[in-house]
Amino acid sequence: xxxxxxxxxxxxxxxxxxxxxxxxxxxxxxxxxxxxxxxxxxxxxxxxxxxxxxxxxxxxxxxxxxxxxxxxxxxxxxxxxxxxxxxxxxxxxxxxxxxxxxxxxxxxxxxxxx
Amino acid sequence: xxxxxxxxxxxxxxxxxxxxxxxxxxxxxxxxxxxxxxxxxxxxxxxxxxxxxxxxxxxxxxxxxxxxxxxxxxxxxxxxxxxxxxxxxxxxxxxxxxxxxxxxxxxxxxxxx
Numbered sequence: 001x002x003x004x005x006x007x008x009x010x011x012x013x014x015x016x017x018x019x020x021x022x023x024x025x026x027x028x029x030x031x032x033x034x035x036x037x038x039x040x041x042x043x044x045x046x047x048x049x050x051x052x053x054x055x056x057x058x059x060x061x062x063x064x065x066x067x068x069x070x071x072x073x074x075x076x077x078x079x080x081x082x083x084x085x086x087x088x089x090x091x092x093x094x095x096x097x098x099x100x101x102x103x104x105x106x107x108x109x110x111x112x113x114x
Numbered sequence: 115x116x117x118x119x120x121x122x123x124x125x126x127x128x129x130x131x132x133x134x135x136x137x138x139x140x141x142x143x144x145x146x147x148x149x150x151x152x153x154x155x156x157x158x159x160x161x162x163x164x165x166x167x168x169x170x171x172x173x174x175x176x177x178x179x180x181x182x183x184x185x186x187x188x189x190x191x192x193x194x195x196x197x198x199x200x201x202x203x204x205x206x207x208x209x210x211x212x213x214x215x216x217x218x219x220x221x222x223x224x225x226x227x
Contacts, residue, residue, distance in 0.1 A: 004157070042217030043203070094212070098213075104160070
């Protein structure tokens with residue numbers, strides 16, 4: 001049973017560019033949350049999608065946007081990349097928003113902005 | 115202002131002994147707490163959780179204790195095994211929405227054979 005799949009695993013972008021990260025949730029899961037993890041820190045919540053709508057949002061600027069598709073997969077878009085956007089981006093999924101039993105995380109996409 | 119703090123960046127214990135990982139929080143609205151374990155090059159893996167209506171939850175070798183008055187929780191691993199060596203994250207959420215969790219910065223546990 002495949003868990004959460006994220007693509008790509010690594011990518012390098014230039015400051016000012018735009019990037020799209022992709023996430024396929026675990027089979028049977030319908031809720032997706034995105035996190036940003038800087039080196040040496042814990043994951044920081046970006047936003048959560050359920051029923052194709054953004055349900056919760058963390059303290060991130062509008063440059064960060066997302067989408068959820070009818071098959072529950074999700075995208076994270078970041079516009080006008082800054083050097084400070086370099087981080088590991090984690091996608092997590094659950095059946096329902098509550099997440100009793102925790103969320104299942106993917107291995108992440110390592111974004112480097114140069 | 116960090117709402118979830120894990121004040122010990124690292125912990126080293128001998129195989130077979132108890133490992134105690136601590137976590138403090140400041141937001142009294144948090145009502146659901148989770149521990150995740152993370153190995154290198156992998157995403158965090160859910161370990162155990164506790165609701166604010168309880169003060170203890172046990173799952174095999176893992177027990178989480180919650181002290182709401184002190185805004186403190188701890189994870190006990192007994193007995194510790196070398197395979198438990200990983201980074202442990204404490205996370206907290208409001209309105210029972212674990213998908214919007216606030217994480218601590220993690221504690222690296224090393225269990226020595």
